[in-house]
Amino acid sequence: MPKARTPVSSAKTERLLNLVICLLYTRRPLPKSKIREAVPQYGEATSEDAFNRMFERDKDELRELGIPLVTEQIDTFFDNEEGYRIDGREYALPELSFEPDELAVLGLASRTWAQASLAGPAAQALRKLEAAGVERDDSSVIGLEPRVRTAEPAFARAKDAVLARRPVRFAYRKARDGEVATRHVQPWAIAAWHGRWYLTGFDLDREAPRVFRLGRVEGPIAWAGRPGSYAVPADHDPLAVIRAQATDSRPVTATLRVREGAGHALRRRATATRPDPTALGWDLVELACGDTERMADELAGYAAAVEAVAPAELREAVIRRLQGAVTAMTEGAP
Structure with missing residues (x-):
């Protein structure tokens, strides 16, 4: 019978997560010295020996959890220092697909993650690595954080407007020149694409369908009509509309x-x-x-x-x- 795992303290969980972030973040193996600088909790070790013991325990813990921690020589010509990284290809989850309503629920849940106590130290670790010039592996890090983010203050009101089919007005900042203008919109749908939330709907000022990134909404969204005062086109595909707009936009x-x-x-x-x-x-x-x-x-x-x-x-x-x-x-x- 397998041995039952004892609960892990929140401090240790935080330290292990920060270690995973660091080792996923790097494209090349990291030496222990860099890891100690990047993970905030390792900086609290009272001595080099204390850090080494803590790090060895953490390595064993990650491997026991099934995380593909790899040990490699940093310099192929001089075998005098080992480095560590996590193989992102082995660590990554398979591609997942969700229905729009499932995405909305996941988006709401991800706001809790964004406000969790782990977010601050983890971001601090990444900033330290970036400032130190460590080469970043974006393809690995994206598998660690939620792909769907709802940090935009406009999300909740926009979602309510879509569900109620209620017209709204809001100040919107243009992508090209940063100009802010008031928009009057009949919201049709909310969809996440490439980690961003978008609102699709009928722009009453321009008398045409439009796509709005929620992160560019300035200030609160205000009601501009009664619930159920319009119908959403039956063939409306928000992701198709968003993708089409992104394809048309030039860098x-x-x-x-x-x-x-x-x-x-x-x-x-x-x-x-x-x-x-x-x-x-x-x-x-x-x-x-x-x-x-x-x-x-x-x-x-x-x-x-x-x-x-x-x-x-x-x-x-x-x-x-x-x-x-x-x-x-x-x-x-x-």
């Missing part, structure tokens, strides 16, 4: 100011790189930007090592995220 060129020795992942995708004539020790990096909000998420993770120069919408989106981080840290301070 813009983003200009970034990147500190020398930083932003390696950005530099690899660059279409042009040159020294910044106005700032010694910095480069101007240009790359294609097809999703301003997603790129702003990425750039904010570099903190002071990367600055968004253009377009203005990207710069403002990064500033909003950094200001939000400062506010969260201030409010969370004792």
